[in-house]
Amino acid sequence: MTALTRLRLKDFRNYETLSLDLDGRHVCLFGPNGAGKTNLLEAVSQLGPGRGLRSATLADLARHDAGGAWTISATVDDRRIGVGLETDGTSSKRVVRIDGAPSQASDLAELIRIVWLTPAMDGVFRGGASDRRRFFDRQVMAHIPSHGTAAARYERAMRERNALLERGHVDPAWADAIETRMAEAGAEIAVNRAHVLEALQAAVDARPEGFFPKGDLSLDGEAEQAAMAGEDFKTIFETLTEALRTGRRRDMAAGRTLSGPHRTDLAVIHRPTGMPAGDASTGQQKALLIGLILASAAALAKDGEGPSPILLLDEAAAHLDADRRAALFDELCALGGQAWLTGTEAFLFEAFGDRAQRFEVRDGEAKEA
Numbered sequence: 001m002t003a004l005t006r007l008r009l010k011d012f013r014n015y016e017t018l019s020l021d022l023d024g025r026h027v028c029l030f031g032p033n034g035a036g037k038t039n040l041l042e043a044v045s046q047l048g049p050g051r052g053l054r055s056a057t058l059a060d061l062a063r064h065d066a067g068g069a070w071t072i073s074a075t076v077d078d079r080r081i082g083v084g085l086e087t088d089g090t091s092s093k094r095v096v097r098i099d100g101a102p103s104q105a106s107d108l109a110e111l112i113r114i115v116w117l118t119p120a121m122d123g124v125f126r127g128g129a130s131d132r133r134r135f136f137d138r139q140v141m142a143h144i145p146s147h148g149t150a151a152a153r154y155e156r157a158m159r160e161r162n163a164l165l166e167r168g169h170v171d172p173a174w175a176d177a178i179e180t181r182m183a184e185a186g187a188e189i190a191v192n193r194a195h196v197l198e199a200l201q202a203a204v205d206a207r208p209e210g211f212f213p214k215g216d217l218s219l220d221g222e223a224e225q226a227a228m229a230g231e232d233f234k235t236i237f238e239t240l241t242e243a244l245r246t247g248r249r250r251d252m253a254a255g256r257t258l259s260g261p262h263r264t265d266l267a268v269i270h271r272p273t274g275m276p277a278g279d280a281s282t283g284q285q286k287a288l289l290i291g292l293i294l295a296s297a298a299a300l301a302k303d304g305e306g307p308s309p310i311l312l313l314d315e316a317a318a319h320l321d322a323d324r325r326a327a328l329f330d331e332l333c334a335l336g337g338q339a340w341l342t343g344t345e346a347f348l349f350e351a352f353g354d355r356a357q358r359f360e361v362r363d364g365e366a367k368e369a
């Protein structure tokens with residue numbers, strides 16, 4: 001099982017210094033609101049590529065009243081990972097070290113894969129398409145780390161295209177070049193999403209029946225649907241290129257790009273009722289979301305392409321009754337990756353028994369309980 005066995009923080013959020021020695025079991029953090037439980041999960045999430053669980057900027061992560069620099073170091077399956085922000089007063093830069101050697105953030109993906117569920121995701125089925133797309137893309141990134149750079153390339157090209165269209169007078173050769181870059185990145189995005197949707201659906205279907213209902217997932221984007229139907233990268237690229245070219249006049253009138261993978265929505269059907277997830281009750285939506293995240297972690301655990309996932313579950317236990325909590329912990333133990341859970345009270349984690357280590361968090365300190 002992939003597990004953190006050591007976590008050290010310096011000037012991270014509300015932690016001046018913190019040192020946690022872990023024995024490889026699951027980790028339960030309890031303590032009052034504002035103690036620093038979510039900050040700890042956020043610190044773990046910084047050990048992977050990407051911006052972590054709150055999508056914060058690197059500067060936001062520095063402890064107020066400290067100098068602006070922060071570090072997180074951890075031992076994961078006997079490898080030492082360090083990430084941080086270094087600053088010399090005028091400029092600052094992200095640093096990544098693996099076993100003491102300077103490394104790239106993208107190298108982290110080979111050592112650690114992280115999936116999380118936070119209260120901020122609760123409204124995802126009821127929110128707008130962009131919330132669901134972001135939620136799904138986060139799962140895609142956990143499976144395919146290069147998805148993030150494809151998305152960034154797509155966004156950059158799209159901004160250039162929008163700026164060009166806004167000027168009203170378009171040089172066709174220039175537009176062609178930008179649209180080619182957009183279509184290349186867009187096809188990569190679509191192929192990644194289709195791949196992960198299939199893996200995720202298979203993992204959902206393979207989950208035990210029980211308290212966390214299953215969902216049926218689909219993506220409404222044409223490029224993703226073509227990828228799901230087995231069309232190859234080149235065909236999807238050509239279709240996207242053509243759609244951008246023929247859509248220029250329409251997009252010029254609208255002042256932005258109206259079609260493409262940046263508009264894709266994830267549809268989720270609550271299988272027990274056959275209803276769209278957004279119409280399910282709040283409790284049903286929460287349970288469905290837990291099931292999806294467990295499936296995402298299970299898909300990572302069995303894809304053979306990297307370490308088993310670390311699962312961060314912020315405040316997930318509080319809303320479950322005792323039987324559901326016990327079922328959740330049993331499923332976590334079967335997954336093969338270390339889970340980190342938070343809650344305000346220690347009793348929430350009783351059903352873990354001796355399968356988890358517990359820490360009481362208070363004012364930026366954590367004590368083993």
Ligand SMILES: Nc1ncnc2c1ncn2[C@@H]1O[C@H](COP(=O)(O)OP(=O)(O)O)[C@@H](O)[C@H]1O
Nearest residue numbers: 013014033034035036037038039060062063064
């Ligand atoms: N950059 C920062 N520097 C110092 N304290 C911070 C920083 N960011 C957040 N905090 C503090 O951390 C606390 C919240 O921690 P959090 O982990 O969200 O609590 P909880 O235990 O409820 O999950 C708040 O008191 C907040 O003011």
Ligand SMILES: [Mg+2]
Nearest residue numbers: 037038039314
């Ligand atoms: Mg919290």
